[in-house]
Amino acid sequence: MAEGLAYQVLCLLREHGPLSRVELADRLAVPRARLLAELTRLTEADRVREAGPAASRGGRRSTLVELSPKHRFGAVDLGATSVRIEVTDRRLDPVAAVEEPVDIRSGPRPVLRVVTELLEKLRAEGAYRQLDGLGVGLPGPVSFRDGVPVSPPIMPGWDGFGVREMLAHEHNCPVVVDNDVNIMAIGEGYGGVARSVDDFLFVKLGTGIGCGIHLGGEVFRGKDGCAGDIGHMQVVAHGPVCACGNTGCLEAVFGGAALARDAVAAARAGRSEPLAARLAAAGTLSAYDVGQAAAAGDATSVALIRAGGAALGGVLASLVSFVNPSMIVIGGGLAGLGHRLLAEVRAVVYGRSLPLATGNLPLVVSELGERAGALGAAKLASDLVFRQS
Amino acid sequence: MAEGLAYQVLCLLREHGPLSRVELADRLAVPRARLLAELTRLTEADRVREAGPAASRGGRRSTLVELSPKHRFGAVDLGATSVRIEVTDRRLDPVAAVEEPVDIRSGPRPVLRVVTELLEKLRAEGAYRQLDGLGVGLPGPVSFRDGVPVSPPIMPGWDGFGVREMLAHEHNCPVVVDNDVNIMAIGEGYGGVARSVDDFLFVKLGTGIGCGIHLGGEVFRGKDGCAGDIGHMQVVAHGPVCACGNTGCLEAVFGGAALARDAVAAARAGRSEPLAARLAAAGTLSAYDVGQAAAAGDATSVALIRAGGAALGGVLASLVSFVNPSMIVIGGGLAGLGHRLLAEVRAVVYGRSLPLATGNLPLVVSELGERAGALGAAKLASDLVFRQS
Numbered sequence: 001m002a003e004g005l006a007y008q009v010l011c012l013l014r015e016h017g018p019l020s021r022v023e024l025a026d027r028l029a030v031p032r033a034r035l036l037a038e039l040t041r042l043t044e045a046d047r048v049r050e051a052g053p054a055a056s057r058g059g060r061r062s063t064l065v066e067l068s069p070k071h072r073f074g075a076v077d078l079g080a081t082s083v084r085i086e087v088t089d090r091r092l093d094p095v096a097a098v099e100e101p102v103d104i105r106s107g108p109r110p111v112l113r114v115v116t117e118l119l120e121k122l123r124a125e126g127a128y129r130q131l132d133g134l135g136v137g138l139p140g141p142v143s144f145r146d147g148v149p150v151s152p153p154i155m156p157g158w159d160g161f162g163v164r165e166m167l168a169h170e171h172n173c174p175v176v177v178d179n180d181v182n183i184m185a186i187g188e189g190y191g192g193v194a195r196s197v198d199d200f201l202f203v204k205l206g207t208g209i210g211c212g213i214h215l216g217g218e219v220f221r222g223k224d225g226c227a228g229d230i231g232h233m234q235v236v237a238h239g240p241v242c243a244c245g246n247t248g249c250l251e252a253v254f255g256g257a258a259l260a261r262d263a264v265a266a267a268r269a270g271r272s273e274p275l276a277a278r279l280a281a282a283g284t285l286s287a288y289d290v291g292q293a294a295a296a297g298d299a300t301s302v303a304l305i306r307a308g309g310a311a312l313g314g315v316l317a318s319l320v321s322f323v324n325p326s327m328i329v330i331g332g333g334l335a336g337l338g339h340r341l342l343a344e345v346r347a348v349v350y351g352r353s354l355p356l357a358t359g360n361l362p363l364v365v366s367e368l369g370e371r372a373g374a375l376g377a378a379k380l381a382s383d384l385v386f387r388q389s
Numbered sequence: 390m391a392e393g394l395a396y397q398v399l400c401l402l403r404e405h406g407p408l409s410r411v412e413l414a415d416r417l418a419v420p421r422a423r424l425l426a427e428l429t430r431l432t433e434a435d436r437v438r439e440a441g442p443a444a445s446r447g448g449r450r451s452t453l454v455e456l457s458p459k460h461r462f463g464a465v466d467l468g469a470t471s472v473r474i475e476v477t478d479r480r481l482d483p484v485a486a487v488e489e490p491v492d493i494r495s496g497p498r499p500v501l502r503v504v505t506e507l508l509e510k511l512r513a514e515g516a517y518r519q520l521d522g523l524g525v526g527l528p529g530p531v532s533f534r535d536g537v538p539v540s541p542p543i544m545p546g547w548d549g550f551g552v553r554e555m556l557a558h559e560h561n562c563p564v565v566v567d568n569d570v571n572i573m574a575i576g577e578g579y580g581g582v583a584r585s586v587d588d589f590l591f592v593k594l595g596t597g598i599g600c601g602i603h604l605g606g607e608v609f610r611g612k613d614g615c616a617g618d619i620g621h622m623q624v625v626a627h628g629p630v631c632a633c634g635n636t637g638c639l640e641a642v643f644g645g646a647a648l649a650r651d652a653v654a655a656a657r658a659g660r661s662e663p664l665a666a667r668l669a670a671a672g673t674l675s676a677y678d679v680g681q682a683a684a685a686g687d688a689t690s691v692a693l694i695r696a697g698g699a700a701l702g703g704v705l706a707s708l709v710s711f712v713n714p715s716m717i718v719i720g721g722g723l724a725g726l727g728h729r730l731l732a733e734v735r736a737v738v739y740g741r742s743l744p745l746a747t748g749n750l751p752l753v754v755s756e757l758g759e760r761a762g763a764l765g766a767a768k769l770a771s772d773l774v775f776r777q778s
Binding site for chain 1: 530539540588600602604605609610611612613614615616617618619621622623625626633635703704706707708710711712713714715740741742743744745746748749
């Protein structure tokens with residue numbers, strides 16, 4: 001379906017800020033009269049307003065138009081163990097943000113109650129009076145059309161739960177629900193390093209590993225909403241057993257959980273003094289410890305990161321051959337492992353993929369960091385609102 | 390870009406045959422006056438014509454409209470060692486076909502001279518007077534926009550050669566050039582087993598192995614036109630050396646060339662009497678011999694097919710996790726290895742991919758066979774002509 005004129009106008013104002021009527025008519029290639037009629041309608045609906053005279057381009061001055069400053073979008077980025085919530089303004093810049101631990105396994109009602117309470121708290125603090133729209137990312141497969149999780153492996157009790165319906169009712173606004181990796185990919189495509197690129201892959205390295213597939217300017221979600229599930233691609237024929245029941249999955253070899261497991265084993269086996277010291281001090285180890293120990297020169301930690309990067313690189317090399325993307329963006333908590341990880345991934349991808357596909361292929365770390373998901377969720381929410389305007 | 394009304398009318402008539410004006414207006418949801426004006430224009434351009442009164446639906450009878458029967462589309466499916474050429478009618482059914490050996494390595498001018506001679510021969514035999522459009526598939530990466538091969542590995546001398554320009558000049562019609570696997574995927578999506586499916590993968594098993602990626606009803610070609618190059622995904626860490634320089638690529642393990650190599654080795658090592666007999670008789674072995682020997686009960690040949698199917702299945706399992714497609718279609722010469730191959734591929738894919746993605750995933754063999762590529766090329770050619778109408 002071709003997008004309507006109102007949607008196009010609102011998206012342009014979201015991305016560029018105030019524009020003159022003349023600029024809008026030029027960019028959208030519509031007759032001036034049709035644009036003016038649409039702007040009148042959108043002004044009456046309180047979506048846009050006049051913002052004074054435009055700078056002169058010679059001749060009669062045009063009038064600037066901008067999105068109504070009352071716009072507020074809610075963005076909920078739910079992970080396995082925490083939730084990040086933002087309220088953004090009309091340009092999708094945050095006016096308030098909050099992050100809290102939450103256990104996704106406690107089920108939809110308790111978790112969504114926390115979400116609603118946090119949003120109410122932000123409202124009480126003056127971040128918004130009424131949300132125009134709400135975007136939500138969940139750590140599992142989602143039916144984008146229906147707004148419900150579909151057989152999410154780490155989310156007991158969530159299968160088929162009406163997340164969209166419940167939140168729409170509680171916050172009295174349109175709600176859109178998607179997978180957490182997809183909203184990060186959308187954020188990167190809208191305001192991150194991939195903003196000028198149509199076809200890119202976004203790889204989230206967290207406790208698990210997932211991939212957002214951005215093709216032709218849109219996220220591709222697959223038949224059941226589980227496209228991009230690269231954490232269970234096999235990287236070692238007889239490797240470690242994965243939570244999914246198979247052996248040698250990427251997630252069983254690399255990712256936050258695997259790295260923590262391997263770090264503990266190395267510490268206990270006496271292969272790393274710094275890791276052993278950290279384990280003794282904290283009683284547990286995480287990917288963060290491995291990164292810190294590696295930065296301090298611990299050879300075992302460096303080797304763990306390089307081995308993980310090689311496994312990830314093997315999968316990405318295959319995906320480069322398959323998709324022939326314009327860019328690969330790496331984000332999520334483990335992206336903080338930094339240049340050692342990136343160097344290894346690049347070595348494998350550039351070494352294994354066909355030269356034609358890697359000739360101009362940037363392989364970069366996200367610059368949005370933890371904001372990627374919330375930005376993508378706010379983008380989805382505003383898209384939905386603008387389409388209905 | 391939204392497709393124009395003329396294009397939509399012509400595509401409907403291509404797919405359904407004669408339709409009444411009332412049906413056309415209903416299906417396209419356009420005002421009757423606008424449709425009639427467009428039909429008048431298309432009739433004057435000799436694209437459509439009236440075909441008598443429609444069957445009565447009560448009330449005044451509508452008039453049937455059909456594509457002009459003079460339409461002829463040329464389809465050229467160039468492989469590494471042979472070319473198949475079809476001339477089709479307005480419904481893309483073949484009115485004439487010819488297949489000839491040709492060595493793609495002899496370079497663009499000699500090969501395209503053969504193509505033109507074969508087309509001229511079909512013209513002399515009465516298959517057509519003038520082609521309306523010509524579709525061409527090449528065995529390598531193609532810049533779809535520019536109509537030229539891009540660094541094709543098995544096509545020396547073809548890099549950047551203006552295939553589209555030369556053929557358009559020689560045959561005085563619009564020409565469209567694509568990768569051979571893509572045109573097969575397009576053929577399957579138009580008139581094959583995947584005709585009712587938007588998102589599917591088409592796997593060509595020939596001398597090499599490639600994949601056509603059909604998403605949202607369109608072939609996805611990637612940044613450089615080399616998307617779907619799955620033959621060089623690694624399946625064995627320290628496997629056989631591939632022509633590309635890496636080790637353990639899918640093509641180095643399976644595919645027509647690898648199967649022939651392994652069959653000769655088995656015959657020489659005394660591991661298969663039937664293969665040894667065939668080698669002695671013909672001086673060479675091919676995938677066809679392995680299939681015949683397996684059908685006659687040769688355990689070594691069965692094992693070769695099963696090992697190949699397992700390697701292919703591993704790659705497809707990864708792609709299923711990544712794409713979450715609605716269907717996988719297997720075609721190309723080796724699809725003739727039949728149920729033993731398919732059983733092994735299915736066992737690995739259904740065993741390794743996540744249940745959500747494989748719950749309703751048909752994994753089937755092409756029913757179009759060798760016609761897939763030509764049908765896809767004719768489809769592309771007619772699309773191009775209809776868009777310009």
